[in-house]
Amino acid sequence: MNPAHDRRWPDELESLLARAESDPAASRELDFLADLAASVERLEARPPAALPERTRWLARAWLLPAAASVLFALALGLWFARRDDAPPAQLALGTPPVFVASTLRGDGTLADELARALEPYTRGDWPAARAALAEFLARHEGHATARFYLAVVAGELGELDSAREHYSAVAACDEPLLADHARYRRARLDLVAGRRAEAESALAELVSGGGPFAELARDALREVAR
């Protein structure tokens, strides 16, 4: 057996640290590995014991299984959609986002109330989630995050027209990440519904916009072209 295969990463830390002090490439490699560890940890959604104050409220039970970005789940959806055995509906919906966008977590004013509304969602209880989110939105009509998740829930319940309507509303909101996410998911719904031109147009806009969904949209366009 190659001895390298029995080395664990910390064994190489000292060597990498030493090189990082004089070699920019090694320093960059160290930063890459640090970012990779941070990303994996976020995906693992470990209890964030040492999170800074700004994000500590994420540690509430309802978010522990969900402490990462909706982006991740979108990518999961895309991965799912690439599977050959994925039925058409799943091609559109992929895996429902189980994460609350990291960029949205800063607004804590409605955190407790939204947490309660999302609790059934985190359990995958879609009918209860629909009721809870609808009730929340009755009190906070313009809450884009809640509407986004209501759109996802509608999709999970097979109510694709309703899902599309909610995504369209969110796509018009002034939170860029959420709006792009909604555009992306609406486009995938459109693909399944046979609205290919609309879907391609929306995906092309996401690509040209260069935002966080540009690459996913580019991949989706490639899929469509196949």
Place this chain on the structure above:
Amino acid sequence: MSFAWEVFLARYGPMARAIARSLVHPPATAEDVVQEAALALHRAARSEPQRFATVEHARNYFLRAVRNLAARSGRRAGREGELAHEPEARDELALRAFERRQDALAAALTTLTPEARELVRRRFLAHETLAEIARASGVPVSTLHDRERAALAELRRVWDRHLENDA
């Protein structure tokens, strides 16, 4: 240099915890080790600021401290003193850039096959060796090695692109 602690710990904390977990001896915990290393860095940066001209110097000090403290853990109990001063304010721009890179990297992680994603997790968070993973999973080491190399190449491509965009 002035530390943006929130960014610094968000970026290097997970790696530090992973290192500490693989080396720490009870009753100490990985979290104790990381916090102690952060305190040590904070004190050193205040008393000898000339040693920390760049964030990379601080990173190297911090990760070394984590490794050394974790290796020595269990020999003594208790944690060193609390911070005498509040850390400096965070750097919002750097934090946002870091979060963007994290989002992109995590998104790229989720586009890997489940097997590759699990391999990355076990290697860089659980710090298992390829040999250990091969024994546990029954997958040949050579396959794991190739899988890891391909996954890291893809992840590095995404990371490089975002780093350039943030430059």
